[in-house]
Amino acid sequence: MEPSSSNKEIRIKGIPASPGIAIGSVLVLSGDSIKVDSNSITPDQIDAQIAKLMQAIEKSKIDLIELREKAEQSFGETDAQIFDTHNLMLDDDLIIQEAIKRIRERLETADNAYFQAVSQFESYLAHTEDEYLRARTSDLVDIKRRVIRHIQGKPVFSFALLENPVIVVAQELTPSDTVNFKRDKILASATELGGRTSHAAIMSRSLKVPSIVGLGSALQALETGDQVIVDGNKGWVIAHPSLQTIAIYEKQRREFAVYQAKLGHIRDLPAKTRDGKKIELSANIEFPEEAQTIGEDGANGVGLYRTEYLFLTRKELPSEEEQYREYARIVQIMGDQPIIIRTLDVGGDKLPTSIKIAPEDNPFLGVRGLRLYLPFVDVFKTQLRAILRASAKGQVRLLLPMITTVSEIKFCKEILAEVKEDLRRGQIPFEENLPVGATIEVPSAAIIADIIAAECDFLSIGTNDLIQYTLAVDRGNENLAYLYQAYNPAILRLIREVIEKGHQQTVWVGMCGEMASDPLATMILIGLGLDEFSVSPISIPLIKEIIRRVDYTECEGLAETVLKCQSVEEVKAVLRTILKQKFEDLLYCQIIAETNQD
Amino acid sequence: MITKTLKIKNKLGIHARPAGQIVKTSSRFSASIYLSKNGNEVNAKSIMGVLMLEAGYGSEIILRIDGEDEFEALRALEELIDKNQFGEE
Numbered sequence: 001m002e003p004s005s006s007n008k009e010i011r012i013k014g015i016p017a018s019p020g021i022a023i024g025s026v027l028v029l030s031g032d033s034i035k036v037d038s039n040s041i042t043p044d045q046i047d048a049q050i051a052k053l054m055q056a057i058e059k060s061k062i063d064l065i066e067l068r069e070k071a072e073q074s075f076g077e078t079d080a081q082i083f084d085t086h087n088l089m090l091d092d093d094l095i096i097q098e099a100i101k102r103i104r105e106r107l108e109t110a111d112n113a114y115f116q117a118v119s120q121f122e123s124y125l126a127h128t129e130d131e132y133l134r135a136r137t138s139d140l141v142d143i144k145r146r147v148i149r150h151i152q153g154k155p156v157f158s159f160a161l162l163e164n165p166v167i168v169v170a171q172e173l174t175p176s177d178t179v180n181f182k183r184d185k186i187l188a189s190a191t192e193l194g195g196r197t198s199h200a201a202i203m204s205r206s207l208k209v210p211s212i213v214g215l216g217s218a219l220q221a222l223e224t225g226d227q228v229i230v231d232g233n234k235g236w237v238i239a240h241p242s243l244q245t246i247a248i249y250e251k252q253r254r255e256f257a258v259y260q261a262k263l264g265h266i267r268d269l270p271a272k273t274r275d276g277k278k279i280e281l282s283a284n285i286e287f288p289e290e291a292q293t294i295g296e297d298g299a300n301g302v303g304l305y306r307t308e309y310l311f312l313t314r315k316e317l318p319s320e321e322e323q324y325r326e327y328a329r330i331v332q333i334m335g336d337q338p339i340i341i342r343t344l345d346v347g348g349d350k351l352p353t354s355i356k357i358a359p360e361d362n363p364f365l366g367v368r369g370l371r372l373y374l375p376f377v378d379v380f381k382t383q384l385r386a387i388l389r390a391s392a393k394g395q396v397r398l399l400l401p402m403i404t405t406v407s408e409i410k411f412c413k414e415i416l417a418e419v420k421e422d423l424r425r426g427q428i429p430f431e432e433n434l435p436v437g438a439t440i441e442v443p444s445a446a447i448i449a450d451i452i453a454a455e456c457d458f459l460s461i462g463t464n465d466l467i468q469y470t471l472a473v474d475r476g477n478e479n480l481a482y483l484y485q486a487y488n489p490a491i492l493r494l495i496r497e498v499i500e501k502g503h504q505q506t507v508w509v510g511m512c513g514e515m516a517s518d519p520l521a522t523m524i525l526i527g528l529g530l531d532e533f534s535v536s537p538i539s540i541p542l543i544k545e546i547i548r549r550v551d552y553t554e555c556e557g558l559a560e561t562v563l564k565c566q567s568v569e570e571v572k573a574v575l576r577t578i579l580k581q582k583f584e585d586l587l588y589c590q591i592i593a594e595t596n597q598d
Numbered sequence: 599m600i601t602k603t604l605k606i607k608n609k610l611g612i613h614a615r616p617a618g619q620i621v622k623t624s625s626r627f628s629a630s631i632y633l634s635k636n637g638n639e640v641n642a643k644s645i646m647g648v649l650m651l652e653a654g655y656g657s658e659i660i661l662r663i664d665g666e667d668e669f670e671a672l673r674a675l676e677e678l679i680d681k682n683q684f685g686e687e
Contacts, residue, residue: 081615084618085614085618085645088618088621088622088645089645089646091645092644092645092646092647093641093643093644094641094644094646094647095646121646124646124650125649125650128650128652136614136649316609316610316611316655317609319608319609319610319686321685321686322610322686
């Protein structure tokens with residue numbers, strides 16, 4: 001077949017942020033396309049222009065009331081508060097007076113005067129040292145766009161007015177863009193900027209529409225009305241697709257929809273093998289927003305709540321109160337389901353601005369994870385206090401990162417006892433029996449897992465670091481990507497030992513690394529006796545489906561076979577074959593069985 | 599007219615949320631209210647003004663209030679900034 005137009009097919013690669021496939025027409029949301037009337041007015045028009053400006057501001061305030069309500073309903077109070085700041089900015093006398101002065105003295109049109117006035121404050125904020133204040137410039141851009149469209153009598157863009165659903169393309173999506181996202185209006189989103197944890201990515205995941213971020217300036221080639229394909233599974237945007245490409249993706253889209261529908265029905269069913277072995281299936285999360293949707297995905301709790309974002313997105317360390325509010329919020333969302341909170345896990349490659357350590361030649365072998373608590377014991381204590389206080393409100397468990405020796409656990413437990421004593425004296429409620437777990441991600445800890453387990457209530461295997469430290473390979477080093485082998489027999493043996501030694505000490509053993517989300521690994525991990533899988537939210541239905549379709553005894557047999565393999569190639573060949581045989585209908589497993597060839 | 603020097607005691611300083619609180623509190627009063635830091639004076643009823651003050655943890659700000667309800671305004675702002683520390687640490 002011939003391409004549908006003279007435009008050549010273009011493929012742009014980005015970071016897949018929310019899975020799924022969409023085919024549709026583009027709507028470019030552009031913040032920079034504000035055009036103002038730069039002609040001069042005559043003095044007799046001054047009053048009319050000022051009146052126009054004030055009316056537009058009033059109309060914008062009415063918009064914001066509506067947006068705030070919507071945001072509160074869809075995303076909660078914290079997201080809604082963004083619009084309070086917008087409201088204050090709209091009302092701001094400095095901005096309004098500057099705009100009026102420009103109309104009066106420079107005879108500028110209302111839209112031009114407001115544009116110039118706000119832009120002036122934008123550049124002030126953009127040059128402050130405070131990262132937080134700098135981020136407020138996007139709020140100013142937002143109100144500027146809104147007021148100017150009202151002055152010009154143009155409709156302020158609203159998704160509610162769209163007749164057909166679109167694929168939203170933007171440089172970046174602001175909260176007031178995403179608050180209007182509705183599943184029946186948005187097919188997918190694609191942005192130039194942002195990472196997997198950007199606002200647009202999180203919102204898309206919670207709405208379950210495909211999303212790709214970090215596509216770069218190549219995205220600017222797209223125009224409203226262009227036909228594109230968004231492959232949120234692999235991170236491709238395909239512009240001006242040929243009819244042939246459309247046919248291929250249309251098929252994939254249907255298959256993916258069938259796959260999702262198939263997995264959707266098991267949401268409320270337990271993660272249990274056919275012969276009755278119950279597995280804890282929980283989710284790894286990074287933001288409170290994610291906690292709200294993991295129940296819908298069918299998770300039994302949070303197996304890893306990473307707290308680093310609280311420390312890394314700002315200049316100052318978060319206070320106890322702020323941490324407490326954040327933790328308590330998630331704990332309350334989870335109700336009676338468990339939530340494992342991991343204490344701060346950072347190192348020399350990525351540190352909060354206010355924590356300074358001497359430069360290191362090799363940060364991954366340096367002062368990182370729990371090793372940082374010795375020089376910065378107050379940071380650790382503050383976090384423990386906040387976690388303990390939140391523990392009074394639900395099922396909290398504490399996870400310590402990067403345990404290397406048993407004395408480190410003893411040290412942390414001493415600090416924990418001190419903090420508890422402090423809270424007791426202050427008559428502040430907390431859970432006295434807060435379970436404490438160790439992350440097993442350093443080979444030394446894996447080898448002495450029995451000694452570590454004797455000091456803990458549970459173990460959680462962090463495969464990403466365990467692989468990198470065991471095989472002595474930096475997982476970011478592209479030249480060594482072939483050596484970063486999750487299925488290396490050495491890794492599988494270590495995992496087996498950790499689980500066995502944990503069980504010897506009668507503690508349960510979980511896994512929170514990426515391997516737990518890999519369907520290729522599910523059966524062997526069950527067979528090795530892993531008690532808990534903590535996986536990325538989007539992997540929950542698939543992993544649950546696999547658990548529900550297998551027998552524990554069959555998995556034990558498979559684990560035994562696989563652990564006799566001598567090489568990673570052998571291991572993978574066995575696993576791929578069984579995945580293809582048993583789960584042929586699960587599209588994702590197929591993709592993994594075919595592509596996971598390295 | 600009354601003036602009073604206050605120290606910013608919450609660790610994050612006057613970021614967006616506290617700035618909003620200052621503006622909302624100040625706007626309840628008819629008195630004119632100004633904040634200054636290092637000789638830089640801004641209107642406390644303007645979010646842009648308060649944000650641009652960039653008052654971080656430990657910085658000293660001077661409140662200058664002029665108007666009929668100046669004492670009530672001072673009390674409310676002292677409570678917000680000094681006593682409650684914006685409800686933060």
